[in-house]
Amino acid sequence: MGKKFLGALASLTVLMALVTAPSAVAVSAPEKCLFTETVVIELDAQPGVKRGFDGVVGTLQDRPSRKQVQCSSDPTAATAFGSKTFLPSSPWYNYTDSNSQFTAQTTFTSAGYPTAFGFKLSGALVAISTGPMITANSYKGPGNCTYNKPGVDPSYFFHWSCPNQSLGTSYSAYGTWRFPINVSGYTGTATVQWNFNYVIYTRIT
Numbered sequence: 001m002g003k004k005f006l007g008a009l010a011s012l013t014v015l016m017a018l019v020t021a022p023s024a025v026a027v028s029a030p031e032k033c034l035f036t037e038t039v040v041i042e043l044d045a046q047p048g049v050k051r052g053f054d055g056v057v058g059t060l061q062d063r064p065s066r067k068q069v070q071c072s073s074d075p076t077a078a079t080a081f082g083s084k085t086f087l088p089s090s091p092w093y094n095y096t097d098s099n100s101q102f103t104a105q106t107t108f109t110s111a112g113y114p115t116a117f118g119f120k121l122s123g124a125l126v127a128i129s130t131g132p133m134i135t136a137n138s139y140k141g142p143g144n145c146t147y148n149k150p151g152v153d154p155s156y157f158f159h160w161s162c163p164n165q166s167l168g169t170s171y172s173a174y175g176t177w178r179f180p181i182n183v184s185g186y187t188g189t190a191t192v193q194w195n196f197n198y199v200i201y202t203r204i205t
Helices: 003-018 123-128
Strands: 032-043 052-054 059-061 065-072 084-086 092-096 100-106 115-121 135-141 145-148 158-162 171-183 186-200
Touching: 032 052, 032 092, 032 100, 032 171, 052 065, 052 123, 100 186, 115 171, 115 186, 123 171, 123 186, 135 158, 145 158
Parallel strands: 084 186
Antiparallel strands: 032 065, 032 186, 052 059, 092 100, 100 115, 115 158, 135 145, 135 171, 171 186
């Protein structure tokens, strides 16, 4: 065999050792969760193949990484089931894992019960980033509250607030963060998406 062919074969072997083929088995997600985070890694060398990322050890996974908190698969469940219930005695929510940190806090002493949000990528994801954010945006509905901050460094602490909210309304906030990466010499993009469901009450009777 020629040297060029052997070199190409060796490169392919290294890539296959770095990541394994994704499973074809799909896992259906519950209908509603308080919080969901999904991390998708796409390598330029394998277009169309979606993988995950383990921030604990800094390696790729064979399928997109998904974390879910307090899920309900019952479509007839009460509004607050599968949602964070903000109360004066419980105005704060925090979710942290090896890939990111998400926070939300509702202020009950201000008109319109504004909720302040914060999001930060983990040190492990920042370590594999190679450039500024391609996408960094969030949307909350109902109420059409939006946030958009592309072009900043992935280590940035993203923060914004959504005002003019009402008691007893089921809100859903969504975020998409996308940035270029390099994993063991292989370039690509990472996309972190999250969904947060919540409702605000001054009391529960």
